Amino acid sequence: MLRSLTTRLALAGIVSAAAFTVQAADITGAGATFVYPVMSKWSADYSQATGNKINYQSIGSGGGIAQIKAGTVDFGSSDKPLESKELAEAGLGQFPSVIGGVVPVVNIQGVAPGKIQFTGPLLADIFLGKVTKWNDPQIVAVNAGITLPDALITVVHRSDGSGTTFNWVNYLSKVSPEWKQKIGEGTSVQWPVGVGGKGNEGVAAYVKQIPGSIGYVELAYSLQNKMTYGAVQNAAGKFVQPSRESFQAAAASADWKNAKDFYLIITNAPGETSWPIAATNFILMYKQPKDAARSKNALAFFKWALENGKAQAEALDFVPLPDELVKQIEAYWAAEIKA
């Protein structure tokens, strides 16, 4: 009785939400907030070019996965790829849409953007609460050129679950065995220290408010808010600045060819110029959709976006996928998705 009541209530909610979106647009999608700026730009331009409307709801990656599994949207989007096993169980296909990157941002008096440098293990130790002062010998050792104050470090992390967090802690897990063992990776983790801000904007606001703080945000947020971002040492041992070019290098160096269902997290990517904390957004769609016409429309949109939407993505500080990868994705569509 109770069960049927709650199920019915839940259904009523979903149905009314779905009815609303179906009315408002031709193709519906839901998921990561990270890609919302580029999705809305793409859908506006696509609508102008073809007359087809896209309605993308930025409800978060977890929500996107749940919605596509419930079949209420035509595509879901997630910053965390699903493993082939989980995809197969749900009958879903997966492909990347756009690449961005996560950057460390700091608030230290007198340090200019890009001037402070970190190594991966150092970032992990700071976020573990082991390195607590800005003039710690470990930080000073990689920052010969600048003077660092004798001030406490305040760690700022996301308070909400997030694909940004997933890529950040995935990187920390790859470079620090202690992080991997104690904290692990996920869209939200048990932070040993620090304060939590809601969303990229929340972290950006806290870092700006608290002197001596360090946080992590999408590159676009750090640029828009004129924040002091740091350079990070990549897998090849080089300190690189976060930029579209270094994200692009990470995307190009990644081994997409051998990634089944594009399951690849491109943090700690090889290559001299690669940014170590690049992040990919993934699109989820049914391989055998109930309504093939709608999926076909969605694929047409992504084909247009991947081929013609590069300038729009770059204008928003995202990195469009390399041509080679786009070809691989289109081959995947032809082979896997019956639309």
Added chain:
Amino acid sequence: MSTDQALPASALAAHNDNTARRAESDRRADNAFRYLVTGAGLFVLLALAGAAFSMLWGGKLAFSTFGISFLTTTDWDAVGHKFGALVPIYGTLVTALIAMLIAVPVSFGIALFLTEVAPPWLRTPVASAIELLAGIPSIIYGMWGLFVFVPVMSSTVIPFLNKYLGPLPILGPLFQGPPLGIGMLTAGIVLAIMVIPFISSVMREVFLTVPTRLKESAYALGSTTWEVSWNVVLPYTRSAVIGGVFLGLGRALGETMAVTFVLGNAHHLTASLLMPGNSIAATIANEFSEADSEIYQSSLVALGFLLFIVTFVVLAIAKLMLMRLNRNEGAK
């Protein structure tokens, strides 16, 4: 009697008939009205029970997995699937308590000022201003808190507290910590500002109901304004005042957005009020959309159920206090 006799029999019959019909339709209307209002009353109970049960149902996985330790542990680990609600419960109660410690005396002052002290031309504008405060959306309070109040806390208030209250023997640990500006004390103060309009407008309204002759008698006996307020106005309005206080407390316990901005959203249990913490409502608001496992979602719904219980218990205690007060009054 005489009128009845004056009427012809047929008219009388028609009159009786009319009265009967009238009575019949009255009764039906009365019944319909009774069902309608009973339905409205039941609707509230059903909605309440439905909300409580669906939260309990949604949280049953968390309750059955963690048992009583859900209430007593501080883990909040989405990766290891271990959840405990102690940090959010503690944060919710502490921030609400701080808010009440500040808001109740200030509201009492505002209400007394407006009813006893202020010149009449000032009363209406100030009262309207307070009601306007109640209408400001909570997210605005949150943004004001973060961008305006937090810097003041971190640059001035917290160093002051560290210096003068930090070294004290028992209270000291409450006021030690780095000057982040974000934390339970800040959240409590912002909450206080948010609930003051509610409490003070209730107090003002009920203070106005105190009969003038009571106050004037007290003044005539030589009482000061304070004595009149404390010994006449407050006892006369006590139950309504406590009702207003608990209205504010209910709001402070459930407040979400403003708290999320200034509380720090960290699942750490610390003695210091200057350190970041978490509250039940803020945890749910922050984490629900991305809760990616069943046990995670269930734990969040279970938190919602706990907030329900916490609020219920607090309000029940308030009612009991009120009943005891009234009984003592009768005994006097």
